[in-house]
Amino acid sequence: MSAPVRRFVTLFLVHAALLVGAAFILLPFVWMLATSIKPPEELFTAQLQILPDRFYGVENYRFALENAPLLRFALNGVIVCGGILVVQLLTSIPCAYALAKLRFPGRNLLMTLVLLGLCIPVQVPALPIYIGLAYTGLLNTYFSMMLPFFLSVFAIFLFRQFFRSFPDDIIHAARLDGMSEFEIVWRIVTPSAWPAIAAFSVFSIVAHWNDLYWPLIVISDIELATPPLGMLFFANAESGTNYGALMAAATILTAPLVIAFLFARRRFIQGITMTGVK
Amino acid sequence: MAQVELQGITKSFGATRVLKDVNLSIEDGEFLTLVGPSGCGKTTLIRIIAGLEQQTSGSIRIDGASIDHLRPHERRIAMVFQSYALYPHMTAYGNMALPLTMARLHLYERIPLLRLLSPRRRSVMKQIDAEVQAVANQLKIGPLLQRRPAQLSGGQRQRVALGRAMVRDPAAFLMDEPLSNLDAELRVHMRTELAELHQRIGATFIYVTHDQVEAMSMSDRIAMMDGGQVAQLGTPSELYERPASIRVAQFIGSPAINILPGQVGPDGAVELLGRKLPISTRLPPGSAVSIGIRPEAIRVTGGGDPAAEVSLHAHLRRRELLGPEQILHFHLDRLESATVIVRLAGAQAPVAVDGAAELGFDPGACHVFDAEGNRVEVSRAESRAVPPQAALVQVGRAG
Amino acid sequence: MASAVAISAPRPTSRRQVLIEKLIGCGFVFPVCVLLLLLNIVPLGVLALLSFTDYQMGAVDFGFVGLDNFAKALGDPVFRRAVTNTLIYVAIVLPGSVVLGLFAAVLIHGRLGSRPFYEIVYFLPITTTIVAMAAVWQIVLHPGLGPVNAVLQRLGFEPVMFLSDPAFALPTLAVIGIWQLVGFNMILFLAGLSAIPRDLYEAAEIDGCGSPVDRFLTVTWPLLGPTTMFVIVTSSITSFKVFDTVVAMTKGGPMGSTEVLLYAIYLEGFQYFNSSYASVLTLIFLVFILIFAVIQTFVLDKRVHY
Numbered sequence A: 001m002s003a004p005v006r007r008f009v010t011l012f013l014v015h016a017a018l019l020v021g022a023a024f025i026l027l028p029f030v031w032m033l034a035t036s037i038k039p040p041e042e043l044f045t046a047q048l049q050i051l052p053d054r055f056y057g058v059e060n061y062r063f064a065l066e067n068a069p070l071l072r073f074a075l076n077g078v079i080v081c082g083g084i085l086v087v088q089l090l091t092s093i094p095c096a097y098a099l100a101k102l103r104f105p106g107r108n109l110l111m112t113l114v115l116l117g118l119c120i121p122v123q124v125p126a127l128p129i130y131i132g133l134a135y136t137g138l139l140n141t142y143f144s145m146m147l148p149f150f151l152s153v154f155a156i157f158l159f160r161q162f163f164r165s166f167p168d169d170i171i172h173a174a175r176l177d178g179m180s181e182f183e184i185v186w187r188i189v190t191p192s193a194w195p196a197i198a199a200f201s202v203f204s205i206v207a208h209w210n211d212l213y214w215p216l217i218v219i220s221d222i223e224l225a226t227p228p229l230g231m232l233f234f235a236n237a238e239s240g241t242n243y244g245a246l247m248a249a250a251t252i253l254t255a256p257l258v259i260a261f262l263f264a265r266r267r268f269i270q271g272i273t274m275t276g277v278k
Numbered sequence B: 001m002a003q004v005e006l007q008g009i010t011k012s013f014g015a016t017r018v019l020k021d022v023n024l025s026i027e028d029g030e031f032l033t034l035v036g037p038s039g040c041g042k043t044t045l046i047r048i049i050a051g052l053e054q055q056t057s058g059s060i061r062i063d064g065a066s067i068d069h070l071r072p073h074e075r076r077i078a079m080v081f082q083s084y085a086l087y088p089h090m091t092a093y094g095n096m097a098l099p100l101t102m103a104r105l106h107l108y109e110r111i112p113l114l115r116l117l118s119p120r121r122r123s124v125m126k127q128i129d130a131e132v133q134a135v136a137n138q139l140k141i142g143p144l145l146q147r148r149p150a151q152l153s154g155g156q157r158q159r160v161a162l163g164r165a166m167v168r169d170p171a172a173f174l175m176d177e178p179l180s181n182l183d184a185e186l187r188v189h190m191r192t193e194l195a196e197l198h199q200r201i202g203a204t205f206i207y208v209t210h211d212q213v214e215a216m217s218m219s220d221r222i223a224m225m226d227g228g229q230v231a232q233l234g235t236p237s238e239l240y241e242r243p244a245s246i247r248v249a250q251f252i253g254s255p256a257i258n259i260l261p262g263q264v265g266p267d268g269a270v271e272l273l274g275r276k277l278p279i280s281t282r283l284p285p286g287s288a289v290s291i292g293i294r295p296e297a298i299r300v301t302g303g304g305d306p307a308a309e310v311s312l313h314a315h316l317r318r319r320e321l322l323g324p325e326q327i328l329h330f331h332l333d334r335l336e337s338a339t340v341i342v343r344l345a346g347a348q349a350p351v352a353v354d355g356a357a358e359l360g361f362d363p364g365a366c367h368v369f370d371a372e373g374n375r376v377e378v379s380r381a382e383s384r385a386v387p388p389q390a391a392l393v394q395v396g397r398a399g
Numbered sequence C: 001m002a003s004a005v006a007i008s009a010p011r012p013t014s015r016r017q018v019l020i021e022k023l024i025g026c027g028f029v030f031p032v033c034v035l036l037l038l039l040n041i042v043p044l045g046v047l048a049l050l051s052f053t054d055y056q057m058g059a060v061d062f063g064f065v066g067l068d069n070f071a072k073a074l075g076d077p078v079f080r081r082a083v084t085n086t087l088i089y090v091a092i093v094l095p096g097s098v099v100l101g102l103f104a105a106v107l108i109h110g111r112l113g114s115r116p117f118y119e120i121v122y123f124l125p126i127t128t129t130i131v132a133m134a135a136v137w138q139i140v141l142h143p144g145l146g147p148v149n150a151v152l153q154r155l156g157f158e159p160v161m162f163l164s165d166p167a168f169a170l171p172t173l174a175v176i177g178i179w180q181l182v183g184f185n186m187i188l189f190l191a192g193l194s195a196i197p198r199d200l201y202e203a204a205e206i207d208g209c210g211s212p213v214d215r216f217l218t219v220t221w222p223l224l225g226p227t228t229m230f231v232i233v234t235s236s237i238t239s240f241k242v243f244d245t246v247v248a249m250t251k252g253g254p255m256g257s258t259e260v261l262l263y264a265i266y267l268e269g270f271q272y273f274n275s276s277y278a279s280v281l282t283l284i285f286l287v288f289i290l291i292f293a294v295i296q297t298f299v300l301d302k303r304v305h306y
Helices: A003-036 A040-045 A057-067 A070-101 A107-117 A126-135 A142-149 A153-164 A168-176 A181-192 A194-210 A213-218 A227-238 A243-263 A265-277 B042-050 B092-104 B121-138 B154-166 B184-201 B212-218 B236-241 B246-251 B388-398 C002-008 C015-050 C068-075 C077-109 C115-127 C130-140 C147-154 C166-194 C198-206 C212-240 C244-250 C261-271 C275-305
Strands: B004-013 B016-026 B031-035 B057-062 B077-080 B172-176 B204-209 B221-226 B229-234 B258-264 B269-272 B275-280 B288-293 B298-301 B310-321 B325-332 B339-345 B356-361 B367-369
Touching: A003 A057, A003 A243, A003 C077, A003 C115, A003 C130, A003 C166, A040 A243, A057 A070, A057 A227, A057 A243, A070 A107, A070 A142, A070 A153, A070 A181, A070 A194, A070 A227, A070 A243, A070 C015, A107 A153, A107 C015, A126 A142, A126 A213, A126 C015, A126 C261, A126 C275, A142 A213, A153 A194, A168 A181, A181 A194, A181 C015, A194 A227, A194 A243, A194 A265, A213 A227, A213 C261, A227 A243, A227 C130, A227 C244, A243 A265, A243 C115, A243 C130, A265 C115, A265 C166, B004 B042, B016 B042, B016 B229, B031 B042, B031 B212, B042 B077, B042 B172, B042 B204, B077 B154, B077 C198, B092 B121, B092 B154, B092 C212, B121 B154, B154 B184, B184 B212, B204 B212, B212 B236, B221 B236, B221 B246, B229 B236, B229 B246, B246 B258, B246 B288, B246 B367, B258 B339, B269 B288, B275 B310, B298 B339, B310 B339, B325 B356, C015 C275, C068 C077, C068 C275, C077 C115, C077 C166, C077 C212, C077 C261, C115 C166, C130 C166, C130 C244, C166 C212, C166 C244, C198 C212, C212 C275, C244 C261, C261 C275
Parallel strands: B031 B204, B031 B221, B077 B172, B172 B204
Antiparallel strands: B004 B016, B004 B057, B221 B229, B258 B269, B258 B288, B269 B275, B288 B367, B298 B356, B310 B325, B310 B356, B325 B339
16 A cells, blocks of 8 residues: 555544544434424434424423523532632642641641542541531531532642742742732732642532532432432433423533533643643 | 765645755765754754655655655664653663564564564574674663663763664664753763764764754764755865855854955955955945954954954953953944954953954955855955956956 | 752741741641541541441430441442442443543544544533433433434344343443543543653654554553553542442442442432441442552552653
């Protein structure tokens, strides 16, 4: 085979393989959108048809929005993710700075605990925290949904790695200029760690927007449900009856993060790689 | 050992033409250096010779046979990369043996377990081992063979990379700025070592660098590249003494050549700052020219300089003492914007800083370039007053 | 940490500066210490304590029962099945997602124009709410109205009850697990690939690695070693924590064939309120996770060679 022919064949095979994979990944997304605009009678007759004969999207989406507080779920998701992220950043940034740049008693012990904490998934302390919340009557609140995630040892670890490479000389200069440590953290060091903070924020929001385990445990009031939990409620209530509306609901609850991802693809991928590799 | 010939090599990346019709013939056993500023196409050219890039048009021949259709490993060439490109997971030995195992063992003979099936593998590996050891001893890295690249110093890595190239006994060695990652002291040392290596093994070397000192000190011939073309090809002394263009003149030599504005007078004589020099050209009268004078061709005196045929009034602005020699920065009185750099032997200051001086030079040391920057041949006028007829004849001949 | 001390040690500091630094340092870490105590250390203690009792949530009193709960767990067929199911799930998802992720990454790495397209597509499952996608998968795999079975029937096969046949349910969840994870692994592999210097491939090409297979074996695979080990460990942990798809799609059924460890813990702890027993299961779960973490630590230590 000559070089151009070989090149063409290789290229063809590579794209063929990648497109098969892409079809597998996209199959549920395509089906979700297709089903959400199909009328009920077409579901059983035309399983392999993507576009419906009769457009029924308006009815499906209206039904979903009227029968489940989908926007409420999304709002709850925003509140919970926002609350968690703000507290995580407020607590972990000064701590990471202290671990990276200050000498104080117990620093090594704390660092060890942070590293150990990295190994412990939230499912482990879940039961005692749940019992504690039950005794204090805090179940079924936004606070109960956010509490276990206020501490992110991962954020501390990530930011400490970043802060360690921050030049000591700049901190010394800031001290000589009369800045307090508090100002140094928030006005000098934090802005320089912007890429790490952005990466962690993406990671945190994606994780908690989609988390099911903890909300499922502490929330029984549907008004407080986050998107996954709300979806679960809705799916159970509508199971086997109204697939079109179910898919419309799935589309509405999946859309925010997917749209955000499409607009900030680089940030998302960077966030996942950075948080994944370090 | 081989002769390498480049015929009409061009390379375009999209609309950008990186190489424009490069023709070069590198003799068997020659050390040829491609030198030039960054972006001149020298690295692209060496990568085309290696087969890592495909030329847009033109042909490469080794010993008369075209190698354009050959893949990189089939071309009998070896390359030393700027970053050395050593495989970090292999020992120095593994790095050096790799080209040989690749060439001499089948795929199945290189795969763990499966390779046990090969009856000849042992003897092949033994032969490879002997060759690697021999090269390692030549390069004095025998004791380091079991180390990984990360455990080696820059100079040692450099040698391993050289060794990896040498074990293959290639037709030609390609080297892409191999010394630029070393510190200054080691670079000088490796320069000598590379030149000696070249003398010892007598192979064809094609060496790329942006450092004119490396080019001048190591090469048999230098091809100075500029804007995707060979601006001048010649021995180091040819490039230094007879630069073909103002770009070559400025690139070769340190400190850089002084360039002063001049023009051709009505009688064909070259005029510098309104003063007639006793040299004439065939350019039409009134043409603008640039006059280049090497820093070491200028003499400095406090008062007048009776020995110099030409001298310029100047003030010393700055003096850098380098030990055995000194670099002086002068401002010309006639042309405030021009700084003239002078290199003098010795540590004695000829004039005080801010003091006035005469800069004298021999007109024969002047390089004259036309408006396009190309070298203009000059003839030495016998007397200061060139007869008008003679100038006319010269102009006529040029036209 | 040693290096941080070494860097900051030689600077001239007054006694007062040292004291201030100590106070400020303690102040900065105080909130984290409280949270660490409240959310990790105390709960772990309580967990350990509960595991030796017969405490049931809501009960007024409880007694110590020693190792009874552990004995019960080891003999409990439901729990043993949950562990087995989880390990089977990991055994399918891990090789599937790692090999496919690596494969996709190697293919995508060389693409210029189409790379963003493939990145977006393969990454999509990571950003989506898995509960919502589980509902979609239920329809896609539905025996009566899903496209998968429609295709199978066109090809002349019997329809497969992917989620209600005990033989198929767990593998089906595992395939969905691969669907979720393959893009994540691909992104990590892509990061690893772009860290390999181009020079090495060129050197390999000159050294005689003419075919892509040779170059993969000489350069790509050895240099991706650390990335690969990392991906294996994180994929193991992620797939070991399978929960969402089980809750949303099978609820452990049919006939317990998809009951996994986290789901068992969830049922015991938060549905049956068997707090003490759930504590024991949680501790066993933690042991598994720590094993993975230890492997990871050892592997990451090895990485220093290059």
